Amino acid sequence: MKLADDEKAMLDGAKGKAKQKAMDLLVRYGEALGAERLVNVTNVAGTWNAGSPPMKPFAEKGMDAVFSKFNLDSDEVVETPQAEVYTCQLIHGIDTQNAHVTGVAEEAVNRQKQAERYFGERGVAMFNTCTPYQVGNVPVRGEHCAWMESSAVVYCNSVLGARTNTEGRESTGAASITGKIPYWGYHIPENRLGTHLVDVEIDVDSMMDWGLLGYAIGEIVQEDIPVLDGIRKVPSMIKLKHFGAAGASSGGIEMYHVPGVTPEANTVEDAFGAKKPVARLKYGAAERKVAYDNLNSSAKSADVDFIMLGCPHNSIEQVWTIAKLLDGRKLSPNTQLWVFTPRALRDTAELNGYGDMIRKAGGHLMSDTCPAIGRVMPNGTQVVATDSAKQAHYLPAIMKCQCWFGTVEDCVNAALTGRWQGGLQ
Ligand code: F3S
Numbered sequence: 001m002k003l004a005d006d007e008k009a010m011l012d013g014a015k016g017k018a019k020q021k022a023m024d025l026l027v028r029y030g031e032a033l034g035a036e037r038l039v040n041v042t043n044v045a046g047t048w049n050a051g052s053p054p055m056k057p058f059a060e061k062g063m064d065a066v067f068s069k070f071n072l073d074s075d076e077v078v079e080t081p082q083a084e085v086y087t088c089q090l091i092h093g094i095d096t097q098n099a100h101v102t103g104v105a106e107e108a109v110n111r112q113k114q115a116e117r118y119f120g121e122r123g124v125a126m127f128n129t130c131t132p133y134q135v136g137n138v139p140v141r142g143e144h145c146a147w148m149e150s151s152a153v154v155y156c157n158s159v160l161g162a163r164t165n166t167e168g169r170e171s172t173g174a175a176s177i178t179g180k181i182p183y184w185g186y187h188i189p190e191n192r193l194g195t196h197l198v199d200v201e202i203d204v205d206s207m208m209d210w211g212l213l214g215y216a217i218g219e220i221v222q223e224d225i226p227v228l229d230g231i232r233k234v235p236s237m238i239k240l241k242h243f244g245a246a247g248a249s250s251g252g253i254e255m256y257h258v259p260g261v262t263p264e265a266n267t268v269e270d271a272f273g274a275k276k277p278v279a280r281l282k283y284g285a286a287e288r289k290v291a292y293d294n295l296n297s298s299a300k301s302a303d304v305d306f307i308m309l310g311c312p313h314n315s316i317e318q319v320w321t322i323a324k325l326l327d328g329r330k331l332s333p334n335t336q337l338w339v340f341t342p343r344a345l346r347d348t349a350e351l352n353g354y355g356d357m358i359r360k361a362g363g364h365l366m367s368d369t370c371p372a373i374g375r376v377m378p379n380g381t382q383v384v385a386t387d388s389a390k391q392a393h394y395l396p397a398i399m400k401c402q403c404w405f406g407t408v409e410d411c412v413n414a415a416l417t418g419r420w421q422g423g424l425q
Pocket residue numbers: 091130151245310311312313369370371372373390391
């Protein structure tokens with residue numbers, strides 16, 4: 001790989017041991033990918049946590065040992081430098097304020113708190129969410145980034161028009177302290193053009209509609225780039241975050257275009273540039289029903305134990321909606337309700353009284369993690385309900401449970417009655 005002078009200096013050790021190791025990692029990574037050079041990044045979203053069990057022996061030697069092993073892939077312990085560029089922490093496994101709800105041990109919580117303080121002081125903004133774009137990390141069109149987390153990556157590329165591949169913990173660790181990442185994949189303009197034209201023949205309006213659309217398309221295009229033609233109503237941020245998360249679950253969508261809505265395509269022609277679509281797909285009532293049936297295929301019992309709302313992490317508007325639906329009512333004694341939002345929005349929700357409204361009904365307002373990432377659910381859970389296609393896709397496989405997928409109203413109703421009464425409208 002061809003290196004610039006500042007990159008060679010880092011590789012030679014002129015900027016310290018950690019940056020030398022980071023540059024060595026990026027060069028090996030770039031060469032494996034066939035990248036010819038690195039590109040400057042100005043925005044990194046990764047993970048610097050220390051609460052999970054494999055990190056314990058390293059954390060006992062100090063946070064530099066955690067950083068060296070898990071962020072730089074180095075057995076030699078090096079000092080953690082300040083981040084070189086704007087960097088934030090994504091979702092991780094522990095909600096330190098709700099460990100009594102999730103059953104996470106105090107020792108792991110304390111380790112996580114130490115990590116947050118240590119890496120926070122070194123420039124990692126502790127947003128603790130899979131939706132950093134909801135709480136202040138909003139890269140601009142064309143900005144080169146290094147982000148992890150599939151739902152965040154697809155939002156970054158498609159809705160914001162910033163440029164990132166789906167990075168890993170080590171590459172984001174190295175990118176944060178060098179400001180570099182291999183130049184390949186979605187950093188290259190021609191790789192961002194559409195591949196599949198999707199004729200959307202029905203109205204796609206509600207959040208559930210957008211989840212179903214994403215789930216149906218992801219399954220077909222896998223890692224390619226769909227272009228949605230026929231969208232009649234401009235979708236909100238909430239709907240696009242659900243669409244992308246669903247498409248990144250049934251498939252591996254990292255980028256899409258909605259001509260006239262997303263920034264890199266005013267028209268269908270823009271979306272494909274000089275390329276021709278490799279395939280043309282239809283999305284109508286039949287395809288919508290197949291997606292709905294697939295998402296509900298694990299669910300057999302209508303007796304629901306656990307309701308999970310907030311995947312990707314809820315916006316403040318979504319928390320407000322849930323609080324209103326619960327206001328003055330009580331959960332069934334047979335259910336538990338966990339509502340997830342980014343940590344900063346949880347503070348706002350508490351300020352607004354939504355946290356109290358949710359708790360008075362018997363639910364919990366939570367942040368920092370989710371059942372799929374934290375591998376946590378209430379004890380004895382067998383049947384889950386969620387309004388998230390992504391969570392409905394992963395939970396049956398990861399947590400060996402049944403899972404219903406529906407609207408937020410269906411889910412709150414299940415929390416109040418203990419029964420699933422949703423269906424496809
Ligand atoms: Fe976020 Fe967890 Fe869903 S990481 S997108 S809440 S599976």
